[in-house]
Amino acid sequence: MRVTGVVVEYNPMHNGHLYHLEQAKLVTDADAIVAVMSGHFLQRGEPALVNKWARTKMALQQGVDLVLELPVAYSAQSASLFALGSVAVLDRLGVVDTVCFGSESGDIHSLQALSSILVEEPPLFKTFLREELQKGHSYPRAASDALARYASQDTAIPSELAHMPNNMLGLEYLAALRKLNSSIAPATITRIAAGYNQETVTHPSIASATAIRKATFETGIDTAENLLPVCSFSVLQEEFAAGRGPVSWENYRQALFTLLHRATPDALAAFVGVDEGLEHRLLEAALQTETVHELILHTKTKRYTWTKIQRALTSILLGLTRQEQAALNVLQGPPYIRVLGFTKRGQTLLKAASSRASVPILTKLPKEKPNMLALDLRATRLYAQGYPTHQQGAELWDITRPVLIQN
Amino acid sequence: MRVTGVVVEYNPMHNGHLYHLEQAKLVTDADAIVAVMSGHFLQRGEPALVNKWARTKMALQQGVDLVLELPVAYSAQSASLFALGSVAVLDRLGVVDTVCFGSESGDIHSLQALSSILVEEPPLFKTFLREELQKGHSYPRAASDALARYASQDTAIPSELAHMPNNMLGLEYLAALRKLNSSIAPATITRIAAGYNQETVTHPSIASATAIRKATFETGIDTAENLLPVCSFSVLQEEFAAGRGPVSWENYRQALFTLLHRATPDALAAFVGVDEGLEHRLLEAALQTETVHELILHTKTKRYTWTKIQRALTSILLGLTRQEQAALNVLQGPPYIRVLGFTKRGQTLLKAASSRASVPILTKLPKEKPNMLALDLRATRLYAQGYPTHQQGAELWDITRPVLIQN
Numbered sequence: 001m002r003v004t005g006v007v008v009e010y011n012p013m014h015n016g017h018l019y020h021l022e023q024a025k026l027v028t029d030a031d032a033i034v035a036v037m038s039g040h041f042l043q044r045g046e047p048a049l050v051n052k053w054a055r056t057k058m059a060l061q062q063g064v065d066l067v068l069e070l071p072v073a074y075s076a077q078s079a080s081l082f083a084l085g086s087v088a089v090l091d092r093l094g095v096v097d098t099v100c101f102g103s104e105s106g107d108i109h110s111l112q113a114l115s116s117i118l119v120e121e122p123p124l125f126k127t128f129l130r131e132e133l134q135k136g137h138s139y140p141r142a143a144s145d146a147l148a149r150y151a152s153q154d155t156a157i158p159s160e161l162a163h164m165p166n167n168m169l170g171l172e173y174l175a176a177l178r179k180l181n182s183s184i185a186p187a188t189i190t191r192i193a194a195g196y197n198q199e200t201v202t203h204p205s206i207a208s209a210t211a212i213r214k215a216t217f218e219t220g221i222d223t224a225e226n227l228l229p230v231c232s233f234s235v236l237q238e239e240f241a242a243g244r245g246p247v248s249w250e251n252y253r254q255a256l257f258t259l260l261h262r263a264t265p266d267a268l269a270a271f272v273g274v275d276e277g278l279e280h281r282l283l284e285a286a287l288q289t290e291t292v293h294e295l296i297l298h299t300k301t302k303r304y305t306w307t308k309i310q311r312a313l314t315s316i317l318l319g320l321t322r323q324e325q326a327a328l329n330v331l332q333g334p335p336y337i338r339v340l341g342f343t344k345r346g347q348t349l350l351k352a353a354s355s356r357a358s359v360p361i362l363t364k365l366p367k368e369k370p371n372m373l374a375l376d377l378r379a380t381r382l383y384a385q386g387y388p389t390h391q392q393g394a395e396l397w398d399i400t401r402p403v404l405i406q407n
Numbered sequence: 408m409r410v411t412g413v414v415v416e417y418n419p420m421h422n423g424h425l426y427h428l429e430q431a432k433l434v435t436d437a438d439a440i441v442a443v444m445s446g447h448f449l450q451r452g453e454p455a456l457v458n459k460w461a462r463t464k465m466a467l468q469q470g471v472d473l474v475l476e477l478p479v480a481y482s483a484q485s486a487s488l489f490a491l492g493s494v495a496v497l498d499r500l501g502v503v504d505t506v507c508f509g510s511e512s513g514d515i516h517s518l519q520a521l522s523s524i525l526v527e528e529p530p531l532f533k534t535f536l537r538e539e540l541q542k543g544h545s546y547p548r549a550a551s552d553a554l555a556r557y558a559s560q561d562t563a564i565p566s567e568l569a570h571m572p573n574n575m576l577g578l579e580y581l582a583a584l585r586k587l588n589s590s591i592a593p594a595t596i597t598r599i600a601a602g603y604n605q606e607t608v609t610h611p612s613i614a615s616a617t618a619i620r621k622a623t624f625e626t627g628i629d630t631a632e633n634l635l636p637v638c639s640f641s642v643l644q645e646e647f648a649a650g651r652g653p654v655s656w657e658n659y660r661q662a663l664f665t666l667l668h669r670a671t672p673d674a675l676a677a678f679v680g681v682d683e684g685l686e687h688r689l690l691e692a693a694l695q696t697e698t699v700h701e702l703i704l705h706t707k708t709k710r711y712t713w714t715k716i717q718r719a720l721t722s723i724l725l726g727l728t729r730q731e732q733a734a735l736n737v738l739q740g741p742p743y744i745r746v747l748g749f750t751k752r753g754q755t756l757l758k759a760a761s762s763r764a765s766v767p768i769l770t771k772l773p774k775e776k777p778n779m780l781a782l783d784l785r786a787t788r789l790y791a792q793g794y795p796t797h798q799q800g801a802e803l804w805d806i807t808r809p810v811l812i813q814n
Contacts, residue, residue: 254792258662261788261802262726287788290797319669381668381694385661390697395668 003349004030005090005099005184006064007083007173009038011048011213013058013232016191016206021063023189024100032345034096035064036089038075039376040383041318043082043169045310047252047386049213050245053401054235056341060406061231066346067404068093069338071372072379073328076314077272079140081330083172084179088333091182094356095349098185099177103170106190111167113157115174117150118143125150138305144168180333216246243389249292249310251386252317256295259316260286270321273312278304282312317382320375328372335370337361341404363403410756411437412497412506412591413471414490414580416445418455418620420465420639423598423613428470430596431507439752441503442471443496445482446783447790448725450489450576452717454659454793456620457652460808461642463748467813468638473753474811475500476745478779479786480735483721484679486547488737490579491586495740498589501763502756505592506584510577513597518574520564522581524557525550532557545712551575587740623653650796656699656717658793659724663702666723667693677728680719685711689719724789727782735779742777744768748811770810 074085481492539549
C-alpha cells in the first residue's frame, strides 16, 4: 500500500483542499492518505474556526484515511517548528512513503536547492540575512528576502521562487525531512486559483480558507456555501447551530485583556514568542483598544507581524512559557502520535503502523500523559472558553470523546 | 471640629447606611464624617456592584464629607486585615476623634472586653480555638465559637454577643485600634431592622445591601427603589444605563475560568487565600461547572466558606501572590492615604489633615507609585473587564479621573 502524507489545518476544509488531495493521490499514486492536522490553535496564531473533531470529520468524509494531531507545541509556532513537528509525526508513523505539499512553483528540484541553503546557511546567505534583519524586518520576511538575494546568484534556481507566499513552509518541510534524516520522499503540486492568504474571492468555487472565514464572519456561513464541499458546509452548519462556532480571537476578549492587564512586563516576556520588547507594546496597546483585532493592529509594526503577535497571544492564553517549552524538547519531535480519526482504510494503515512506528500511537489517552500531550489538553480546555455558547464538559472532550471512525 | 470616622463599602449605600450615618453623627456629636471605603473588590471577596467613583458620589451626596479609599490589599482580605487597614487609614489622617461602627449589641464595653480576648489570646481561648478548628470549621467560625465559649465563663460579658454576625468585624476594629496604639476613641451604635447578610427584605424601607443586590440582579433596579435613598437610586440608574453595572462575579466568567484552566495546582496555590488544598477543589470544580456561582457552590465545604472562596477568586483575578503580598508589608498599614472625594467641609478637613497626617495624602496620583497603590490601579484595570458594556479608557480612570468634589 502506497501511503502519502499531507500537512493540513482545514480551517475549514474547502474545494481547494479537495483539489489538492486528489492531485496528491494522482501524483504520488497513493492508496491511502494520512493527514497531520493542527489541533485548536493554528500556524498563524489563531484559534480554529471549529474544533478539531469537526475538522477531522470533514477530512475523513472527503478523502483522508487517517487524521493525526499536530501537538500545539508545534502548531502555533514558527514555520520551521511547525514543519519539523508535522514531518516528524509522519516520519515516526513508519508507513508514509511520500509527503506531498502545495507550492506556487510545483518544481520540487528548485525547492530542494533553496531548502539546502536554509539548512546549510552558507556565509553569504548569513550576511544577507543579517542585512535584511537590520532593515527592521521580521525574521520570516528577512529569511525569505535573503534567500531570494542568494538564489539570484545561482543560475540553477529561478529567484522569484523564494518570494512566493507559501514556499517558505514548503522549504521548511524539505528542511525537516533532511534534519530528521527521513526516508520519506517529498513531492509538490502546483496550487491553483487562490493564494494562501488571499482575502478576496476571485474563482467561482475555489477560495482560500482566509477568504472563506472572512465571508463567514462578515456575512454568515451561507455566503460561503459554493466555496465549500457539501460535507464541510454541513459540518460547519451543525457546529454553528450548536453554538460551537464560529470561533475567533474576539471570542477570547475578556480572557486576553485580563491576562494582559494583570501581567507585569517581565511576566509577559516569559511567554513563548513575547520578545524583543513585544511585552511593552502589548501592555500599552491593551490600555488603548477594545477588541482583539484593534489590540493586534495597535501592536503591529514592521518587525512584529500580525502572525507573530497572534502566536504570542496564543502562548499567553495557554500560559506557555519559554521554560515550559524548553522542557518539552520540541526539536526532538513529538514523543507520541495522537490519532483523531480514521476510515476503514485508515484502520488497516494503523495496524501496519503499530509494528513500525517509532513512538506510541495513541487512540485513547494514557493515564500518565507526556507533558506535550498535557499541553494539548490544556489547549482544549482554553479553546472551550471561546465557544459562542458554553458547552458542558467541553474542557474534557480530549478524554471523553472517542476517536472518530468513518465507515 | 469633631471628626468621626466610619468604615464602609456602600455596595450600594442604602437607607440603613443613612440611618447609621445620622446616628453616628448624633452619638459622637460629630461636625464632619470621614469614610474609609473599599475600592473595587470588597470584604466578602466580591467585585462591587458599581465602581468606586459612583459609590463615592452616593456617599458625598448623603452625609459623608471625605471619602478615602481602602487599598485592595486590605479590602478583599480577612476581617482582621480589613479592619487593620481601615483603622490605619483613619488613624494616619491625624484628625479623626472617634471611629463609629454598627453592632447588634450597641454595648462598647462588652465589645472591648471581647476584643481584648482576641488580642491577648489567653491559653484557654487558644485551646478552644484549636478544638473548634479541629471540628473542620473555617477560621472565622472557629474564632467566633471559641470566643463565645471563653466569654461564657466571664460573667461580665453576655455570651450571645460573640455570636452576632457583624460583631467579629467590630471586635477587629477595636483590636486594630489597640495594635496601632491609636488615640481614636471607639463608639458603636445598634443596627436596626436587617442583619448584615440577610437576603430577604423584612422592613418596608430598610434592607441589607445583600438583599438589595439580590433584588437588583433578579428583578431589576426598580424593585429596590423604596429601599434606597433617592440619590443612591439615581446614581445606580445612571451607572446601569451607561453599561457600567450591575457588576457581579458572573461578569468575569471567561477571565476566571481561563485563569483556572491554564493554572497548575502549584501556580494556583501561590495566590493569597488559596491554601489548605483549595487549589485542587477549584481546579476540579472548574471542570464541572458553568457559572461562577456554580463554581463557588461546587468548591464550598465547611472549611472553605463562600467568603473565603470569593476572596481567593479575587486574588486569582488580580494575580496577587503571597510573595507580592509579603512585599507590601500590610501589617504596617498603608503608606499613603488616597482621597476619592470630598465636600466643602471635607476640604477644610483635608487642609487640617495636611499638617497632621503621618503618611502622604494623595488627591492626585504620584508618578512613582508605591506598590500598594500600583495594586489598586491593577484592580481597577481588571474590574473594568466586568462592565456590561466595555468603557473606553476605564482601565486608566484611576489616573484620568479627578477627585470628586461635591459642593
